[in-house]
Amino acid sequence: xxxxxxxxxxxxxxxxxxxxxxxxxxxxxxxxxxxxxxxxxxxxxxxxxxxxxxxxxxxxxxxxxxxxxxxxxxxxxxxxxxxxxxxxxxxxxxxxxxxxxxxxxxxxxxxxxxxxxxxxxxxxxxxxxxxxxxxxxxxxxxxxxxxxxxxxxxxxxxxxxxxxxxxxxxxxxxxxxxxxxxxxxxxxxxxxxxxxxxxxxxxxxxxxxxxxxxxxxxxxxxxxxxxxxxxxxxxxxxxxxxxxxxxxxxxxxxxxxxxxxxxxxxxxxxxxxxxxxxxxxxxxxxxxxxxxxxxxxxxxxxxxxxxxxx
Amino acid sequence: xxxxxxxxxxxxxxxxxxxxxxxxxxxxxxxxxxxxxxxxxxxxxxxxxxxxxxxxxxxxxxxxxxxxxxxxxxxxxxxxxxxxxxxxxxxxxxxxxxxxxxxxxxxxxxxxxxxxxxxxxxxxxxxxxxxxxxxxxxxxxxxxxxxxxxxxxxxxxxxxxxxxxxxxxxxxxxxxxxxxxxxxxxxxxxxxxxxxxxxxxxxxxxxxxxxxxxxxxxxxxxxxxxxxxxxxxxxxxxxxxxxxxxxxxxxxxxxxxxxxxxxxxxxxxxxxxxxxxxxxxxxxxxxxxxxxxxxxxxxxxxxxxxxxxx
Numbered sequence: 001x002x003x004x005x006x007x008x009x010x011x012x013x014x015x016x017x018x019x020x021x022x023x024x025x026x027x028x029x030x031x032x033x034x035x036x037x038x039x040x041x042x043x044x045x046x047x048x049x050x051x052x053x054x055x056x057x058x059x060x061x062x063x064x065x066x067x068x069x070x071x072x073x074x075x076x077x078x079x080x081x082x083x084x085x086x087x088x089x090x091x092x093x094x095x096x097x098x099x100x101x102x103x104x105x106x107x108x109x110x111x112x113x114x115x116x117x118x119x120x121x122x123x124x125x126x127x128x129x130x131x132x133x134x135x136x137x138x139x140x141x142x143x144x145x146x147x148x149x150x151x152x153x154x155x156x157x158x159x160x161x162x163x164x165x166x167x168x169x170x171x172x173x174x175x176x177x178x179x180x181x182x183x184x185x186x187x188x189x190x191x192x193x194x195x196x197x198x199x200x201x202x203x204x205x206x207x208x209x210x211x212x213x214x215x216x217x218x219x220x221x222x223x224x225x226x227x228x229x230x231x232x233x234x235x236x237x238x239x240x241x242x243x244x245x246x247x248x249x250x251x252x253x254x255x256x257x258x259x260x261x262x263x264x265x266x267x268x269x270x271x272x273x274x275x276x277x278x279x280x281x282x283x284x285x286x287x288x289x290x291x292x293x294x295x296x297x298x299x300x301x302x303x304x305x306x307x308x309x310x
Numbered sequence: 311x312x313x314x315x316x317x318x319x320x321x322x323x324x325x326x327x328x329x330x331x332x333x334x335x336x337x338x339x340x341x342x343x344x345x346x347x348x349x350x351x352x353x354x355x356x357x358x359x360x361x362x363x364x365x366x367x368x369x370x371x372x373x374x375x376x377x378x379x380x381x382x383x384x385x386x387x388x389x390x391x392x393x394x395x396x397x398x399x400x401x402x403x404x405x406x407x408x409x410x411x412x413x414x415x416x417x418x419x420x421x422x423x424x425x426x427x428x429x430x431x432x433x434x435x436x437x438x439x440x441x442x443x444x445x446x447x448x449x450x451x452x453x454x455x456x457x458x459x460x461x462x463x464x465x466x467x468x469x470x471x472x473x474x475x476x477x478x479x480x481x482x483x484x485x486x487x488x489x490x491x492x493x494x495x496x497x498x499x500x501x502x503x504x505x506x507x508x509x510x511x512x513x514x515x516x517x518x519x520x521x522x523x524x525x526x527x528x529x530x531x532x533x534x535x536x537x538x539x540x541x542x543x544x545x546x547x548x549x550x551x552x553x554x555x556x557x558x559x560x561x562x563x564x565x566x567x568x569x570x571x572x573x574x575x576x577x578x579x580x581x582x583x584x585x586x587x588x589x590x591x592x593x594x595x596x597x598x599x600x601x602x603x604x605x606x607x608x609x610x611x612x613x614x615x616x617x618x619x620x
Contacts, residue, residue, distance in 0.1 A: 045389040067408070067418060074404045079355040081391010087404045094384045094397045098377070108377060 003307075004029055004178040004210070006122075006195045008053035011185030011298065015215065016060035018304025026117035027174045028057040031194045033129040033161070036143030038075070038085045048093050049102040049126060053191070054109070054119055055088035061115040072113060103168070120174065123165040123198045131189065132157045145224070146190045152223030152268070159189050160197060167200030175201070178210035182307055183241075185215045185298055188233060189224050196240040206242055213307065216251040218289065219296050222268035231278040249282045250306055252289035256296045264296060271296060285310055313617075314339055314488040314520070316432075316505045318363040321495035321608065325525065326370035328614025336427035337484045338367040341504045343439040343471070346453030348385070348395045358403050359412040359436060363501070364419070364429055365398035371425040382423060413478070430484065433475040433508045441499060442467045455534070456500045462533030462578070469499050470507060477510030485511070488520035492617055493551075495525045495608055498543060499534050506550040516552055523617065526561040528599065529606050532578035541588040559592045560616055562599035566606045574606060581606060595620055 001024040005015050008031035019026055030053045035043060039052035059069050072088035096105035103124055110119055129142040134155040139145055140162070175181060186192045196202050205212060216233045220226060225233065230251045238246060256264075256271050264270065274286065285306055291299040311334040315325050318341035329336055340363045345353060349362035369379050382398035405415035413434055420429055439452040444465040449455055450472070485491060496502045506512050515522060526543045530536060535543065540561045548556060566574075566581050574580065584596065595616060601609040 042389075045392070065422075068422060070408055071401075071404055071422075074408055076400075076404065077407065079352075079391065081389065082355070082395075082400070085392075087400065090386075090392070090397065090400060091381075094381055094386065097387065098380055098384055112375075112378060112381075 001025065001179045002027065002174070002177055003180045003182060004174055005182045006192070007031065007184055007186040008034065008191035008194075009056070009186045011187075011191065011215075011217065012053070013056045013060045014298050014300045015182060015185065015303055015307070016057060018300035018302075019307065020061060020116060021301075022304060022308045024308070026061060027178070028061065028117065028119045029122050029171045029174065029195065030054050030057055030119060031191055032121045032123055033127065033142045033190075033194045035128060035141045036146060038089050040143055041085070042089055042093050043126075046093050046096070047126065048096050048105075049121060049124065051089040051092035052086065054106055054121065055086060055092060057119045058109055058113050058115055059088070061117045061119065062113040063116050064114045068113065118174065120171045121168050122171055122195045122201060124168050125163070125165040127161045127163055127165040129159060129190065129194050130162050131159045142190050142194070146187065148223040153226065155226070156189050156224065159193060161194070165198045167198050167204065172200050172204045175204040175210070176208050178208055180307070181205060181208060181210045181212050183212070183214045183237060185217050187221055187224060188217070188228075188236060193236065193240050196237075202241055206245060211247045212245055213248045213250060213310065214246050215298075215303065215307070216249060217272055218252045218298060219264060219269045220272055226268070227270070228272060229278065230272060230274040230284075231282075233272070234282055246282060248310060249279070249284040250289075250310065251284065251286050252298070253286040254288040254290045256290065257293065260293065260296060311335065311489045312337065312484070312487055313490045313492060314484055315492045316502070317341065317494055317496040318344065318501035318504075319366070319496045321497075321501065321525075321527065322363070323366045323370045324608050324610045325492060325495065325613055325617070326367060328610030328612075329617065330371060330426060331611075332614060332618045334618070336371060337488070338371065338427065338429045339432050339481045339484070339505060340364050340367055340429060341501055342431045342433055343437065343452045343500075343504045345438060345451045346456060348399050350453055351395070352399055352403050353436075356403050356406070357436065358406050358415075359431060359434065361399040361402035362396065364416055364431065365396060365402060367429045368419055368423050368425055369398070371427045371429065372423040373426050374424045378423065428484065430481045431478050432481055432505045432511060434478050435473075435475040437471045437473055437475040439469060439500065439504050440472050441469045452500050452504070456497065458533035463536065465536070466499050466534065469503060471504070475508045477508050477514065482510050482514045485514040485520070486518050488518055490617070491515060491518060491520045491522045493522070493524045493547060495527050497531055497534060498527070498538075498546060503546065503550050506547075512551055516555060521557045522555055523558045523560060523620065524556050525608075525613065525617070526559060527582055528562045528608060529574060529579045530582055536578070537580070538582060539588065540582060540584040540594075541592075543582070544592055556592060558620060559589070559594040560599075560620065561594065561596050562608070563596040564598040564600045566600065567603065570603065570606060
């Protein structure tokens with residue numbers, strides 16, 4: 001079974017970590033609009049495509065030694081110009097210097113880290129994510145949407161790319177060839193939806209005979225999805241993907257503990273609620289997808305089981 | 311056959327590249343006093359032992375893919391704070407961050423690069439190389455001897471370490487266990503002799519039943535070995551190693567082309583000459599050890615053949 005997982009951040013990592021235990025061919029298609037931190041600096045200084053999310057997906061699928069994976073995720077804690085850089089990002093940047101192209105660099109990083117499956121950039125174009133807020137204000141750059149300098153209470157009206165990006169051909173091919181396409185989990189406007197803005201991706205998903213599944217987040221994110229419920233997430237996905245395209249929505253229905261929710265509330269994040277009435281237009285699976293205490297996150301094994309068996 | 315190669319720079323790399331084709335167990339013992347370039351910055355900023363020479367020896371003995379070796383030697387051409395850094399140096403520095411010790415970091419780098427043989431630091435102490443010039447002037451730091459800011463016409467009277475360094479136990483063990491110990495080729499005062507300054511190394515070489523061989527450089531180096539002939543090199547080695555310790559001196563006797571020598575003369579470097587009369591106290595082999603045109607260097611295959619068969 002060919003399973004395509006679309007996203008970018010921690011959510012995609014979690015899904016891949018779980019799914020890799022199942023007998024399937026995993027293809028991770030990664031958003032290439034990240035512009036923050038180590039990744040943002042390398043974009044600016046080397047003109048390399050953002051390596052951060054690619055790196056995380058490679059680690060998720062790597063069958064290398066634990067040390068090699070640890071090294072790939074290592075972050076320098078000191079050094080003028082080195083501090084804060086992820087070693088894996090430098091690894092991919094150096095490979096681009098040697099190979100001459102981002103596509104080859106990512107491909108070779110996958111080979112050197114001995115990954116099971118594929119990690120593909122959604123596009124090879126160097127583009128930036130932009131958002132228009134409900135008051136008409138324009139925000140440029142993924143990191144400025146992810147970590148807002150504007151009033152985070154404002155809703156995002158729409159997002160778009162500047163300039164427009166074309167889909168990486170191999171990613172389109174894998175979407176068309178997939179049996180399941182998993183969209184999410186992950187930050188809605190900065191990790192998940194950016195993939196759907198790329199010219200050719202939305203069309204490929206529509207054409208594909210794959211089952212199209214959206215996995216909803218467990219927590220809202222301040223400045224992106226304040227007070228969102230599951231149907232708000234799914235509705236936004238279909239706004240960019242096309243109405244009626246999703247075959248299934250998977251979401252968590254287990255309540256987190258009060259104490260934990262209070263801690264998250266300090267960062268203006270709340271557990272994503274749901275209204276069965278408002279889910280009427282979607283086929284859905286609601287179940288316990290939570291990890292054990294301390295963090296409100298998806299459990300990779302629980303999530304993979306539901307995805308695989310649905 | 312256990313062959314220990316002692317040195318640090320390009321000369322050691324050349325010897326290892328040739329010797330690895332022979333059926334022998336190769337142990338490279340590396341000077342840890344380098345303080346220039348990418349290595350010097352990482353020493354300062356991370357307190358890591360100098361990774362540069364270790365990196366080169368690892369590449370020489372690595373059986374990894376050509377791409378992995380290329381990556382390990384890759385140097386960043388841009389980036390604030392990244393420009394000029396060797397990726398392999400960052401690799402070793404990151405490993406130290408993970409493993410907590412220089413010895414473990416070097417050991418794991420050897421494993422990850424799949425080396426045939428061993429690369430061992432001569433010491434785990436963080437020390438600096440100092441030189442006293444013929445006019446009494448003191449120079450501190452390997453890079454200031456290697457690339458002199460003082461008058462390069464002045465001879466080096468003696469070199470010493472500050473503070474004193476103790477030999478890495480595993481290096482001592484390998485010296486005692488060796489069948490051949492190859493000293494050089496390489497920059498005399500900055501790559502070769504520093505190894506002999508480390509407490510325990512000179513004693514181990516003397517005690518070892520191995521054949522002790524000095525391979526002389528093909529070119530003089532301005533500021534270190536101006537006008538040196540083979541017997542000057544060998545004499546300096548025995549000054550630090552002990553008189554009569556060398557069993558054999560190997561040197562090149564093929565003249566380089568005039569045109570080439572003129573190019574080198576611009577950098578005040580000359581081909582190392584020899585006087586058979588002055589070689590009287592040493593057993594020696596003189597033969598053609600030169601590479602093909604363009605560079606006056608040792609040919610790794612010619613050098614290895616003589617070493618192995620002598």
